[in-house]
Amino acid sequence: MGDILRLVARRLGLGVVTLFVVSILIFFAVELLPGDIAEAVLGQSATQETVAAMREQLGLDRPAPVRYVEWLSGAVQGDFGVSLVSGERVSAAIGPRFRNTLFLAAYAAVIAVPLAIILGIIVALLRNTVFDRVANVLTLTSISSPEFFLGYILILYLSVKTSMFPAIASLSHGMSFGDLLYRSFLPALTLVLVVTAHMMRMTRAAIINLLASPYIEMARLKGVPPWKVIVRHALPNAWAPIINVVALNLAYLITGVVLVEVVFVYPGVGQLLVDAVSKRDFPVVQACCLIFAATFILLNLAADVGSILTNPRLRHPK
Amino acid sequence: MTKKYHQNMLDKIAEEARRGRISRRDFMHYSMAAGVTATTATGLWTKEAAAQPKKGGNFRWGLHDGNTSDTHDPGTYVTRQMIFLAHTHRSYLTMINGDGSLGPDLADSWSASDDASEWTFELTKNATFHSGKKLTADDVIASLNHHRGDKTTSAAKALLTDVTDITKDGDYTVKVALKGGNADFPWLMTDYHMAICPANDDGTIDWKSGDGTGPYKIDSGEFGVQWKLSRHEGWHREGAYFDTVEILVLNDPNARQTALVTGDVHSVSLVELKTMALLQRDKNIVIDNVPSAAAITMPMFCDTAPFDNVDVRNAMKLAMNRDEIIEKITFGAATKANDFHLSPAQPYWPDDIPQREYDPDQAKSLLKKAGAEGLKVNLSTADSVYAGAVDMAVLYAEHAKAAGITVNVVREPNDGYYSDVWLVKPFTLVSWGARPTPDVMFTLAYKDDAAWNESHWKNPRFNELLLQAKGELDDTLRAEMYREMCMLMRDDGGTIIPFFNNFVYAHRSNVGVPDQLAASWECDGARAASRWWFNS
Numbered sequence: 001m002g003d004i005l006r007l008v009a010r011r012l013g014l015g016v017v018t019l020f021v022v023s024i025l026i027f028f029a030v031e032l033l034p035g036d037i038a039e040a041v042l043g044q045s046a047t048q049e050t051v052a053a054m055r056e057q058l059g060l061d062r063p064a065p066v067r068y069v070e071w072l073s074g075a076v077q078g079d080f081g082v083s084l085v086s087g088e089r090v091s092a093a094i095g096p097r098f099r100n101t102l103f104l105a106a107y108a109a110v111i112a113v114p115l116a117i118i119l120g121i122i123v124a125l126l127r128n129t130v131f132d133r134v135a136n137v138l139t140l141t142s143i144s145s146p147e148f149f150l151g152y153i154l155i156l157y158l159s160v161k162t163s164m165f166p167a168i169a170s171l172s173h174g175m176s177f178g179d180l181l182y183r184s185f186l187p188a189l190t191l192v193l194v195v196t197a198h199m200m201r202m203t204r205a206a207i208i209n210l211l212a213s214p215y216i217e218m219a220r221l222k223g224v225p226p227w228k229v230i231v232r233h234a235l236p237n238a239w240a241p242i243i244n245v246v247a248l249n250l251a252y253l254i255t256g257v258v259l260v261e262v263v264f265v266y267p268g269v270g271q272l273l274v275d276a277v278s279k280r281d282f283p284v285v286q287a288c289c290l291i292f293a294a295t296f297i298l299l300n301l302a303a304d305v306g307s308i309l310t311n312p313r314l315r316h317p318k
Numbered sequence: 319m320t321k322k323y324h325q326n327m328l329d330k331i332a333e334e335a336r337r338g339r340i341s342r343r344d345f346m347h348y349s350m351a352a353g354v355t356a357t358t359a360t361g362l363w364t365k366e367a368a369a370q371p372k373k374g375g376n377f378r379w380g381l382h383d384g385n386t387s388d389t390h391d392p393g394t395y396v397t398r399q400m401i402f403l404a405h406t407h408r409s410y411l412t413m414i415n416g417d418g419s420l421g422p423d424l425a426d427s428w429s430a431s432d433d434a435s436e437w438t439f440e441l442t443k444n445a446t447f448h449s450g451k452k453l454t455a456d457d458v459i460a461s462l463n464h465h466r467g468d469k470t471t472s473a474a475k476a477l478l479t480d481v482t483d484i485t486k487d488g489d490y491t492v493k494v495a496l497k498g499g500n501a502d503f504p505w506l507m508t509d510y511h512m513a514i515c516p517a518n519d520d521g522t523i524d525w526k527s528g529d530g531t532g533p534y535k536i537d538s539g540e541f542g543v544q545w546k547l548s549r550h551e552g553w554h555r556e557g558a559y560f561d562t563v564e565i566l567v568l569n570d571p572n573a574r575q576t577a578l579v580t581g582d583v584h585s586v587s588l589v590e591l592k593t594m595a596l597l598q599r600d601k602n603i604v605i606d607n608v609p610s611a612a613a614i615t616m617p618m619f620c621d622t623a624p625f626d627n628v629d630v631r632n633a634m635k636l637a638m639n640r641d642e643i644i645e646k647i648t649f650g651a652a653t654k655a656n657d658f659h660l661s662p663a664q665p666y667w668p669d670d671i672p673q674r675e676y677d678p679d680q681a682k683s684l685l686k687k688a689g690a691e692g693l694k695v696n697l698s699t700a701d702s703v704y705a706g707a708v709d710m711a712v713l714y715a716e717h718a719k720a721a722g723i724t725v726n727v728v729r730e731p732n733d734g735y736y737s738d739v740w741l742v743k744p745f746t747l748v749s750w751g752a753r754p755t756p757d758v759m760f761t762l763a764y765k766d767d768a769a770w771n772e773s774h775w776k777n778p779r780f781n782e783l784l785l786q787a788k789g790e791l792d793d794t795l796r797a798e799m800y801r802e803m804c805m806l807m808r809d810d811g812g813t814i815i816p817f818f819n820n821f822v823y824a825h826r827s828n829v830g831v832p833d834q835l836a837a838s839w840e841c842d843g844a845r846a847a848s849r850w851w852f853n854s
Contacts (some may be wrong), residue, residue: 034734038471041394047476047769054471085387086541087526093386096540155576167576170544170566262570265577267543275542276384284387 003315010190011304015297022293023075023286027068035085036060037280053301058084058168067242071283081283083276090287094269098291100171101268104184105253108191114198115195115244120203120242126251127208139197148231151263158186169266177238187264191257206238253294324438344704355828356718360575369829371851377560378619379846380583384567390525390712393464393472398587398840399567401544405844406563407448408530408553409514411458411507412440412841414754416834418665419600420505421630424453424514424531425492432498434789436441439507445554447516449527450534455486460517465523477758493653499789501796502755505665509754513611531795533558533848542567547847559851566575578603578824585850587840590703591649594822608821608835609653611759616697617773619744622814624695628810629688635814636684638714639676644817647706651771652817658804659764660756661818663837668801671808681721694724699747700740704731707747708773710816737770741772748772751848752838756800757788766805772811828853 039055055061074081079092097127119139123132142150158185159167175183182222207230220226220232269288276284308314384399392408395401412428414419418571425439445453461482465472483495496503504511514531515523528536533553539545545565549558566583568574571590579600589597589605598605618625618634625631635657644652653662656674661665685691699711708729715725730739740746753759762768765784766776780803787799807813822841825831830853836843843852 014682025720035737041396049468050471050473050475052762053469054793055777057469057471083387086389096388112608119434155572159580160576166582168568168573168582170567170582173538263573265566265568265570265573269542271542272386274386279387281387 003227004308007299007308008305009034010295012303015294018297019290019293023072023290024068026286027282028064029182030277030280030285031064033277033280036281037282037301040279041085044261057221060188071286075286080287083281083284085276085279087279090218090283091282094272094287094291097186097267097269097272100266101254101257101270103180103193104187104266104268105250107188108195108253110189112192112195112249113199116199116246117203117242119196121207121235122234123200123209123228124204124211124234125227127204134198138199142193143195143197146259147194147257148263151186151260152194153192154186157261169264169265171230171267176256184266185256187266190260190264191253194264195253199242199245199249202223203238203242206241207234208235210237236310243306243310244246244303247299247306251296291303325718328779333595335591335764337519343790344591363454364799368811371557372853373559373560373561373851375560375563375852376584377829377847377850377852378564378566379841380566380568380577380586382569382571382574382586382588384569386540388541390528392461392511392515392525392641393474395513396473398844399541399565401692401839402587402844403565404510404530405495405532405839406547406565406847407528407532407536409445409532411513412504414508414836414838415418415846416832416833416836416842416849417839420696421509424458425504425507426759428504429619432791435496436504437503438493439492439504439725441492442554443490444552445531447531448550449516449528449529451529453495453514454489454580455492457486457517457523458492459486460513460523461514461522462512463521464510464515464523471618472511473686474509475512477506477509497567500757501787501789502789504506505754505792506758510839510844514681516743517522532655534563537562537704539565549799553848556844557848560847563847580825581826584799584829585823585841585846587823589824591651591822594649594651597824603824604831605613605822605824606831606835608823608837609661609663609838610821610837612665612820612821613655613661613750614710614751614816615659615748615772616764616814616815616816617746617748618812618814620776622744623689624688624693625744625812627688627690629684630690631812632695632809633681633684633688633690633721633723634718636681636725637718638754638814639717639817640816641676642717643710647710648817649818650824651820653820655815655817656804656808657811657813657815658807659750659759659815660804660814661752661798661832663752663818664754664759666756666797668797669803669806670744672793674808676717677715678721681723684725687721689723692724693722694726694784695745696726696728697745697747698730698743700729700730700732700735700739700767702735703747704749704819707749714816741770744771754838756803760784760803761788764811764813771808775810777810778804780810781796825850 037058038060039050050191080160082089083093119135123135126132155167160164164182169184169187171180171183211234216229216233217227257268261268261270273285273288276288329600360410381398381402383397385397388400395404409424411423411425413421413423424441424445426442428439430435430437439460441455445452464470465474465478466481480497480500481494482497485493487493494503509823511655515525515528533550534547535547535550537548544567547563549561568577574586575593577599578586594605597603618631620626640654644650654673656671681754685693697711699707701708709723711727715727718725740748752757763770764775765771766781783799784802787796789801790796823840830851831842836845
């Protein structure tokens with residue numbers, strides 16, 4: 001166990017370094033974009049005087065490295081500054097939206113992960129049958145079509161034609177949990193369709209890969225029923241690749257859903273990030289990107305720890 | 319006729335109209351015969367006869383164009399979310415009525431000095447902020463000063479550069495002194511930036527709290543997502559029939575349309591033109607297709623060859639088939655323009671100027687006269703200018719071929735179009751938002767020394783008239799001046815104006831709307847929340 005704790009500590013340390021590098025990259029990427037916040041906010045009606053006045057008020061007339069160091073010294077103390085456009089605290093602007101994003105990701109994951117793994121096991125069991133083919137074709141079709149298209153299809157059939165579910169999420173404060181689940185069902189279902197195929201195929205492939213191993217042959221010769229061969233003997237050895245794919249998909253559920261947010265008018269972080277980039281609102285962009293980077297770092301770490309814990313050979317290296 | 323007789327007769331006419339026995343036209347006719355003026359009769363029709371607004375209900379309103387980075391600062395108002403919200407929770411000094419006339423909002427009345435260089439606004443004494451504070455002259459002065467001075471970051475600074483001083487005379491009178499005469503000043507007060515906010519003690523305004531004197535007060539909300547508002551009891555004007563209003567930001571065209579079709583919202587601020595015809599088949603939906611003053615222009619630099627020759631410019635204007643462009647590019651949702659930048663939705667529009675039609679033969683002969691046969695020009699455009707801008711340019715190039723003109727369409731990058739292409743390249747395609755009066759529009763883009771004189775057009779007579787008309791308080795004389803200016807733009811100017819784009823929005827059929835919808839913004843001049851109601 002000590003090894004794992006050491007590994008986690010080392011990885012977290014490296015993660016902090018990664019975040020620091022990301023923050024530098026993001027800052028200068030925003031700087032490189034043509035135009036600045038004053039021009040973006042004032043738009044077509046900007047005059048030289050109003051742009052200059054706004055730059056002065058926001059402190060944009062100082063050199064970029066100075067501004068970066070100022071932001072960094074605040075950030076290491078947990079203060080991510082205020083949004084340049086609205087003057088609102090970044091934490092207040094992102095907080096509720098990040099909760100929404102996490103809720104949607106969790107909602108989709110709770111459905112998608114068990115579904116994908118169970119489906120994966122079943123199709124491995126029934127490989128090369130009609131069921132296997134149909135499941136593969138359906139999931140591959142859903143992963144191959146763009147998310148917004150899937151969203152529109154779901155809206156057409158589940159909302160416009162049958163009015164079973166609302167087409168737009170329109171969440172509001174003080175909604176009951178049941179309402180929340182009902183109103184965000186379509187976006188969650190879209191995400192489920194998008195991520196299921198990847199995880200299911202990986203489960204299937206990992207298990208089938210092991211079925212040629214001698215110990216599986218042995219189990220079969222002993223007369224173990226096929227489902228037991230897979231669940232008891234093949235699956236434990238297949239966890240490592242499956243966990244990795246699950247982690248990647250979970251990260252996607254948090255960071256890659258801006259299109260789904262737009263289609264269902266779901267107030268998540270993605271839309272906030274897009275708006276902040278178009279307005280060159282650096283503190284908000286920075287905070288969103290750091291959250292995304294941290295998500296990837298933590299989920300990758302979790303995947304590695306998970307793989308180690310499920311594999312005695314990695315738990316006790318020679 | 320005695321006053322009583324009048325009233326009896328009007329009541330009878332109104333009763334008939336209510337039962338649907340006479341049309342609006344007849345109603346106007348009879349009312350006017352009964353000695354009522356046209357404006358009053360229109361008011362009576364909407365108030366008494368046809369429309370009987372009912373109070374109550376929760377109005378859900380889906381808007382396009384809203385960002386999470388929007389704010390309550392009137393100086394940076396730019397998206398529909400900000401502008402429509404402003405017209406719902408804040409007030410202005412004046413407002414544009416449904417019939418396009420100027421009406422009172424916070425100001426009960428206004429008057430000018432003889433040379434129109436000093437304006438006096440008498441404020442209503444009934445207006446209160448949602449916080450309970452009474453509105454006084456101080457709030458108005460601070461709100462206007464928000465757009466003035468060296469430190470201001472307001473996008474509306476240019477509108478108020480002529481203002482030299484704003485003072486109060488008692489708590490309910492505001493006096494504005496101008497550098498020169500400006501007969502349109504009360505119209506400028508309808509500009510969406512001029513929202514009135516509560517004043518702080520130091521003369522700045524408190525815009526952050528979202529307090530206002532508008533028909534609805536904000537209960538909760540988040541920019542880029544949604545707003546919940548409830549009626550401000552005791553609002554100083556008539557209307558505000560809904561109990562509560564919900565504004566939803568629906569940037570995605572499909573989300574907006576689905577929400578309208580499924581009844582999730584009662585109105586949307588923009589309908590995609592491509593699907594307009596399909597939406598029209600739904601019996602529960604009414605499409606509002608309202609001519610606006612927003613325009614597409616194609617400026618040619620009048621000081622650059624070949625456009626320095628007026629015959630070439632007119633040949634370019636004649637070489638455009640506007641009808642086909644309106645039909646194919648805008649799906650009919652546009653009003654044909656006549657190469658002068660004044661739309662039927664604006665005051666002083668001259669209705670007697672002959673429409674310029676597609677005439678490749680005459681264009682050819684003009685080119686021959688100018689010695690410019692086989693003319694080749696580059697037309698710069700980008701997709702971001704207008705949905706279909708590039709297609710429109712290509713279509714125009716086809717039309718121009720018949721006149722012997724080769725138009726080479728240059729597709730420019732969307733990013734930075736207005737800084738690197740517009741005002742830089744000699745022949746471009748531009749989209750203009752609506753401005754309230756011809757004076758504002760002409761001063762902005764056609765005056766000889768205007769920074770945005772996009773066609774480099776310098777016509778001495780035009781500029782002389784522009785100055786004269788600005789200070790002229792006699793409406794008939796002004797209308798004549800604007801007519802002459804329009805003729806000059808049409809026949810000498812350097813701007814092709816293909817069309818004015820209509821506002822195309824929609825409401826569900828259970829929503830009642832007035833007879834005439836204001837043309838200043840989508841959704842009845844952005845005031846749907848206070849002007850519309852539920853039928854049942």
